[in-house]
Amino acid sequence: MKKLYQFSPRGSLTLGYNPFVMEAIQLVDLTRCYGKRTAVDQLNLTVVSGEVFGFVGPNGAGKTTTLRMIAGLLPPTKGEIYVNSLSVRHSPLLVRRQIGYMPDYFGVYPDLQVWEYLDFFAACYQISESQRERLIDDLLDLVELSHRKNDLVDRLSRGMKQRLSLARALIHDPQVLLLDEPASGLDPRARVEIRELLKELAHMGKTIFFSTHILADVAEICTRVGILEAGHLVAEGRLEDLRLIASPRRRVALTLLDQVDRAEALLSTLSGVANIERLDGNTGSQRASLSFEFAGDDAGLSSVLSQLVQSGLPVLQFHEDQHDLEEVFLRATKGIVS
Amino acid sequence: MITLSSARRLLLRNPVITREVRTRMRGGRAFIVLTAHLLALAVALAVAYLLFYTSLTTGANLEARRLFGKAIFGLMIWMELITISFTAPALTSGAIASERERQTLDLLRVTLLSPRALVMGKYFSGLVFIFLLVLSSLPLQTLSFIIGGVLAQEILVAILILAVTAIAFCAIGIFFSSLFSRVLLSTVLSYAFAIFVVFGIPMIFLLVLIVLSGGLGNTINSISLRTQVTLIFIAWLAVSMTPGATIIATEAALLDHQGLLLARLPLSNGVEIVLPSPWIFYVIFYLLISIGMLWFSAKRVGSIET
Numbered sequence: 001m002k003k004l005y006q007f008s009p010r011g012s013l014t015l016g017y018n019p020f021v022m023e024a025i026q027l028v029d030l031t032r033c034y035g036k037r038t039a040v041d042q043l044n045l046t047v048v049s050g051e052v053f054g055f056v057g058p059n060g061a062g063k064t065t066t067l068r069m070i071a072g073l074l075p076p077t078k079g080e081i082y083v084n085s086l087s088v089r090h091s092p093l094l095v096r097r098q099i100g101y102m103p104d105y106f107g108v109y110p111d112l113q114v115w116e117y118l119d120f121f122a123a124c125y126q127i128s129e130s131q132r133e134r135l136i137d138d139l140l141d142l143v144e145l146s147h148r149k150n151d152l153v154d155r156l157s158r159g160m161k162q163r164l165s166l167a168r169a170l171i172h173d174p175q176v177l178l179l180d181e182p183a184s185g186l187d188p189r190a191r192v193e194i195r196e197l198l199k200e201l202a203h204m205g206k207t208i209f210f211s212t213h214i215l216a217d218v219a220e221i222c223t224r225v226g227i228l229e230a231g232h233l234v235a236e237g238r239l240e241d242l243r244l245i246a247s248p249r250r251r252v253a254l255t256l257l258d259q260v261d262r263a264e265a266l267l268s269t270l271s272g273v274a275n276i277e278r279l280d281g282n283t284g285s286q287r288a289s290l291s292f293e294f295a296g297d298d299a300g301l302s303s304v305l306s307q308l309v310q311s312g313l314p315v316l317q318f319h320e321d322q323h324d325l326e327e328v329f330l331r332a333t334k335g336i337v338s
Numbered sequence: 339m340i341t342l343s344s345a346r347r348l349l350l351r352n353p354v355i356t357r358e359v360r361t362r363m364r365g366g367r368a369f370i371v372l373t374a375h376l377l378a379l380a381v382a383l384a385v386a387y388l389l390f391y392t393s394l395t396t397g398a399n400l401e402a403r404r405l406f407g408k409a410i411f412g413l414m415i416w417m418e419l420i421t422i423s424f425t426a427p428a429l430t431s432g433a434i435a436s437e438r439e440r441q442t443l444d445l446l447r448v449t450l451l452s453p454r455a456l457v458m459g460k461y462f463s464g465l466v467f468i469f470l471l472v473l474s475s476l477p478l479q480t481l482s483f484i485i486g487g488v489l490a491q492e493i494l495v496a497i498l499i500l501a502v503t504a505i506a507f508c509a510i511g512i513f514f515s516s517l518f519s520r521v522l523l524s525t526v527l528s529y530a531f532a533i534f535v536v537f538g539i540p541m542i543f544l545l546v547l548i549v550l551s552g553g554l555g556n557t558i559n560s561i562s563l564r565t566q567v568t569l570i571f572i573a574w575l576a577v578s579m580t581p582g583a584t585i586i587a588t589e590a591a592l593l594d595h596q597g598l599l600l601a602r603l604p605l606s607n608g609v610e611i612v613l614p615s616p617w618i619f620y621v622i623f624y625l626l627i628s629i630g631m632l633w634f635s636a637k638r639v640g641s642i643e644t
Contacts, residue, residue: 068444073447073448096448096450101444101448103445108442111365112360120353120356120357124450168445
């Protein structure tokens, strides 16, 4: 007899969504081969419920293949996938109710209006007709497309289409969102809009698993990151931890209203601080900037800031150099994939 | 096994049918096709009607009127058949392939919509449009009923053959559409298949018959009885697999008072071979082919890796 459902090794007995299940996505020895080429190789990964997980990697690393396997569109060559403890292989229909999938392209029905597009997909998820109108209005409101409700989908801008695509992925109120390059090809404004939407969805308690190579998105919204290279997970963890591993000394920029000498003197006495450099300030401005390397964790860095402030120094800005993130990425990936 | 509730979900609550019908009727395309179809039928009917009236010497000639009624009816059925043969593949041959080209198939495959519901939704939305074309031409068809001479049996068999042709040709389109990812290729092959059924099968069988009978020079009496039986069976099969030939053969049998269910085919020694009437084989054969093609298409859609 065919098994209707199978639970993850640590999963509890559940048919639908169980809020007490901690693992939203679990990949166990996941492997996918295309002929002789191995696109994803024995991937083991757990994404906890409510997390925003950034899946980073160069083109061709296997990000899309992994996402498509989780969405049930591609059977794995080996290994298992569990979504909210349900096996993708054995309970595909139950899993489909749990996930909202947004691919890296926008599937268009050019003859449909915006509301018809959402109505069609709502019907595909067997949402009753009486619920659909309100649901569509709410979703259009969320993605700020209410004013384009009766326009043809084909007439929307790329950014709007991407937001509509996100609304489509949310139509059945899934707990887990699988987003493949949600901000790729968008202009800066549209990218910020999508990023804000993802933040809002994270606040709503959704688990978001998204692939990207826009590192600013990762820094802005991810609670955890996995770096994929040639089908292998080369690094995984909180961004701060990865930064520390990749570069134990991080460079911090400090801007003061004045008293730069006193700040430099104080910094040189603090443990973990090294290589203090003065940066050229704006001419005609009293502001002065320093940069220094810091070896330590976030708590240590926070302590440096509080000591600067407590000693009466007029701190205007105190931030990590964002180039660190690219360094993490470059050090983790060895350039196997172009 | 299709239960009542699953049939309702496949047909009445199928979102694909709603979307397809909605988009098909939007814009001018459906309007143009419908108008062109009705215009062609009306012009043909008007020409035939005028020819009849100019050639008829006396209006009281009932036999001539009956024959004219049948001719008008036959003309309309033939034109409907041509419309169906050339419209049905176009309506469905892009069904699944266009979803792949537009990159929407994956979006559907992650929903709760089953591959069977997708295939049946595409299929029935095409079929519904064909039936709209046929239904809209009914007022023109009624002229033959007013003139008289058309039997109820003829009407029923003609409608059945038209319906099965539409069912089969729409299924062919769906089949090729699920097989290939390009709409153009799927459309070309669907038309090739339709043309083969309408024209190719009779031509192939005709060639086979000529070869088997040893050329056109032989008379029926010079051929052995066994060969005669083989030739008759091949001819019956050819007729039964082609919509146009099936209509003509059934009509000929009715005019010959052979009845609706059996075809009696005489041998040179006076013995008759009795076979089922060609329309029976045609209906059963193409319904089975259609079911097979739709079943395969649903399986194929379920296993596509885009």
